[in-house]
Amino acid sequence: MKYLCLIYEDEKLWEKLPKEESDAIMGEYNTFTEDIGKSGHLVGGEALQPTATATTVRVRNGKVSTTDGPFAETKEQLGGYYLLEAKDLNDAIQVAARIPSVRTGSVEVRPIMDFSQQ
């Protein structure tokens, strides 16, 4: 079964971090990604550019409107994701608990809907 792990954290923390610390965290991410690749959990994953680069798009009454940034100001922002293949929720939680950002931010674990089972 597939689960999407959405990684939320305060993106300002990254800006403030000295280079050697952010390098260390990036190193942890590389090791983690490699590990879950070997264990067969990794389906995909990416890091996102900060929310300052985001654009929100809506269509209302047939008209496209685009606005700057995400539509809500929150303390933590979506900063990246992993798509996992896991045996069950406990398995997915165990993997999610090893994502480096989980120590400062939070990870939302969402099961992927499987339309073939409906």
Added chain:
Amino acid sequence: MEDTASHARDTIDALYRSDSRRVLATLIRLLGDFDLAEEGLHDAFAAALEKWPADGVPANPLAWLISTGRFKAVDPVRRRARLDAKLASLAERFDYVAEAAQDLSQDEVEDDRLRLIFTCCHPALSPDARIALTLREVCGLTTEQVAHAFLTPAPTLAQRIVRAKTKIRDARIPYEIPSRSDLPARLDSVLHVVYLVFNEGYLASSGSSLTRPDLAAEAIRLGQLIVELLGEPEAVGLLALMLLHDARSAARTSESGELVLLEDQDRSLWNRARIDEGVALVESALASRRFGPYTLQAAIAAVHAEASDAADTDWTQIVALYDVLLRIDESPVVALNRAAAIAMRDGPNRGLELIDAILADGSLADYHPAHAARADLCRRLGRTSEAIVAYERALSLTTQEPERRYLSYRLRQLRDRLSGEA
């Protein structure tokens, strides 16, 4: 013949009470679905009522019920009618189920009960849902009974249970006993559910009656089951805590339903057998050296239980236990209880200083016991007008009738004292 029939019906009644949760727990594992398992359970008992009076009770009634429940649930006609959509994935399971039900060991049946408890108390479910699901699936209460006990409308509660079951299915919360590394955290979640159920029964957070004994009794039964299945020290500690509190229940209210504080209770009304059982459990939990906050709270309750009155209580030991408790659970509520114990050991002045410091921190500003404790110490110190303000604040914060009557009684007493002085 009539004897055989009535014997069979009695056996079925007794089995339903003692073993229906076991049958359910195993059916959930075999069928992989809560709702199917519940239907299977009811069908199995209905079939027993039909067959056993005439044919006699089978040699292994539990295995008979499980395999009948399994068979009924997979009955092809019903399967087609109700489960068209899920058919493909379920069909596969059923072949496996047919084999599994045949060689079912006692250990496996007991493990299934633990699987059920851990699944119902899974931390991925909301706390409310964990309680509702546990009472319904593990304890066998009906939705209406759970709703009544928590003063919640039945449809709300039913909705909560449906949502929880949907999450178990769709997020695939596994039906398993946690691994050794996960066990401490997962057990915490289970014990917390039991503790909340007990508190709701014992302290009845709102309403006119002080205790709702059915919930307290359910929580104790649940605690006993977990101890029996798992034997972890903190589970033992929690069971001890519940027994020691429950032992005082007859003394907690007066004949007219008024609240009686610990120091004023008639200790001859305490249930000695329960206390002995609780004390023995605390001792075994403490001896394990792997205990936690429930065991420490139970140890405090045990010190109270062993004292003949409030003055005779070993307050030094109680304060020492609170010190340890505060180290592992740095909550303001624990700090408040510790302050009350210090007031008993060193006098109300010292206790009041501590309580004022805790209140100044702000997190207990709306917690009525904090204001009631402050009021109590002010009253003892003869600081009447301060006591009145604190009792008024406590009164405005509690919805529980007996508490309100107690606080109002104290207020009247102090106002009379003030007008007498004037």
